[in-house]
Amino acid sequence: MAxxxxxxxxxxxxxxxxxxxxxxxxxxxxxxxxxxVRTKLKSLTTGRVLENTFNAGAKVTTARVxxxxxxxxxxxxxxxxxxxxxxxxxxxxxxxxxxxxxxxTDNQEVNILQHQETGKIIGVEFPATVTxxxxxxxxxxxxxxxxxxxxxxxxxxxxxxxxxLFVEEGDMxxxxxxxxSYLERVK
Numbered sequence: 656m657a658x659x660x661x662x663x664x665x666x667x668x669x670x671x672x673x674x675x676x677x678x679x680x681x682x683x684x685x686x687x688x689x690x691x692v693r694t695k696l697k698s699l700t701t702g703r704v705l706e707n708t709f710n711a712g713a714k715v716t717t718a719r720v721x722x723x724x725x726x727x728x729x730x731x732x733x734x735x736x737x738x739x740x741x742x743x744x745x746x747x748x749x750x751x752x753x754x755x756x757x758x759x760t761d762n763q764e765v766n767i768l769q770h771q772e773t774g775k776i777i778g779v780e781f782p783a784t785v786t787x788x789x790x791x792x793x794x795x796x797x798x799x800x801x802x803x804x805x806x807x808x809x810x811x812x813x814x815x816x817x818x819x820l821f822v823e824e825g826d827m828x829x830x831x832x833x834x835x836s837y838l839e840r841v842k
Contacts, residue, residue, distance in 0.1 A: 657717045659692040659709050665780070667699065667768070669716040670707070674699040674770065674777060682711070699768070699777040702751070719771035722780065727763040735759070737767055737779075746776065753779045757814040758832055760787060781832040786841050787811055788827055795820030808837075 657668075662680045669675075675696035684690040690711035697704045709715070725737040725746060735753060737746045746767055750756060758781055759765075766780040792808035805817040814830070818837045822828060827841040 656714050658715070659711055659713050661717075662692060662694065667718040667720045667777075668696075669718050670696065673701075674718050675705075676778070678704065684711075702754075720777070721769045721771050722766040723769060725765055725767045727759045727761065727765065730756075730759075737765065739767075740764070748776055748779060752776060755781070755832070755835065757810075757812050758785055758830070758835075760785075760812050783832060784829050784838060785832055786827055786829050787814070789818070789822060789824055792818065792822060792824050794823075 657666075659682075662677055664677055664679065666677045667674055668677065675698055677694055678697050679695040681693045682690065683693055692709045692711060694707050694709065695704060696707055723746070724740050726740055728736045728738050728745070730736065730750075733750045735748050735750060735756070737748060738744070739746060748767065753759070763785065764782065767776060768778040768780055769775065770777050787810040789808050790811050793806055795804075795806060804820050806820055807815060808818040808822060809815050810828075810830070814835065816830065816835060816837055818828060822837075822840055829838040829841055830836070831838050
């Protein structure tokens with residue numbers, strides 16, 4: 656059992672007969688009335704995101720989730736195979752449990768989430784940022800730098816995003832895994 660004071664991003668709770676991960680939360684203390692916590696919850700079984708409000712101090716049941724540090728190996732269409740870096744065991748994961756498959760590159764490290772009570776794999780957790788190589792990008796237009804101009808680019812995994820004009824093909828870039836946006840060029 657936990658209370659709303661224990662909420663943090665990534666915490667998995669049992670709510671409405673399902674497992675939900677807290678994506679965002681905000682403690683609110685209005686001038687009138689009691690405090691409450693506004694949350695955004697993502698279902699680990701369906702992927703659906705819902706918003707819910709809990710009264711401050713409300714008790715919730717936390718789910719026991721193990722995180723296994725794993726490396727991406729390959730995929731067979733609908734099944735993605737990862738290797739546990741500690742036990743070298745191969746872990747098959749359904750495509751539906753991965754939030755964004757275009758963030759996966761060979762040997763990409765992720766955390767595999769496993770419900771401790773049932774042993775069922777419930778999701779894949781990416782690090783905050785990933786580094787990828789730019790495979791295709793149009794050349795920047797010279798003199799178009801007065802504003803923060805952006806151009807489309809495609810990474811080695813097929814992810815399309817906007818990058819600054821100075822980024823060229825072959826450059827390594829850092830990408831935010833939550834917003835799928837460019838952060839910086841890696842040297």
